[in-house]
Amino acid sequence: MHSAPDTPLLWVLRCEHQLTGTKFGCGIGVCGACTVLLDNTARPACQIPISTILKSRVVTIEGLDSTEARALKKAWIECDVVQCGYCQSAQLIAATALLYCHRHPTDSDVDEAMRDIACRCGTFPRIRKAIHQAARSLRP
Ligand code: FES
Numbered sequence: 001m002h003s004a005p006d007t008p009l010l011w012v013l014r015c016e017h018q019l020t021g022t023k024f025g026c027g028i029g030v031c032g033a034c035t036v037l038l039d040n041t042a043r044p045a046c047q048i049p050i051s052t053i054l055k056s057r058v059v060t061i062e063g064l065d066s067t068e069a070r071a072l073k074k075a076w077i078e079c080d081v082v083q084c085g086y087c088q089s090a091q092l093i094a095a096t097a098l099l100y101c102h103r104h105p106t107d108s109d110v111d112e113a114m115r116d117i118a119c120r121c122g123t124f125p126r127i128r129k130a131i132h133q134a135a136r137s138l139r140p
C-alpha cells in the first residue's frame with residue numbers, strides 16, 4: 001500500500017506497518033496518545049503528514065530500546081505506573097525524549113515534557129516518580 005502524501009504518520013504506522021502500539025485517541029493533536037519520537041523529539045503522529053518526514057527517523061514504542069528507554073521501562077515496572085495502559089506508549093516516548101535532554105529533570109521539567117499527553121487513569125504521580133527514578137539510575 002502507498003499512502004497519499006497527506007496521510008498522517010499515525011495511520012501509516014498502524015495500518016501499513018501494523019505498529020499498533022502507537023494509539024489513536026482524538027486525531028486532532030489534543031490527547032497525545034499517538035506520540036512518537038521524530039528525530040528524538042516527542043511529536044503527535046496524527047498531526048504529521050507522511051510526506052513531510054521522509055528523511056526523519058521515527059521511533060515507536062515497538063522500537064524504543066535506548067539506554068534511557070530501558071531505564072524508564074524498569075522504573076515504570078518498579079513504580080507500578082500502568083493502569084489501563086492506553087496512554088502509556090506515549091508516556092514512555094515523551095519521558096524518553098525528556099531524558100535525552102535532561103539527566104537531572106526537575107518536577108517542572110517533567111510537567112512540561114509530559115503535559116501534552118492525557119492520562120484518564122490519573123497515573124501522573126507515578127509517572128513523575130518513575131521518571132525521577134530512571135534519571136537517578138542513569139547518573140554516574
Ligand atoms: S490521537 Fe494524536 S493527539 Fe490525540
Ligand code: FES
Nearest residue numbers: 084085119120121
Ligand atoms: S493508564 Fe489509562 S489512560 Fe493512562
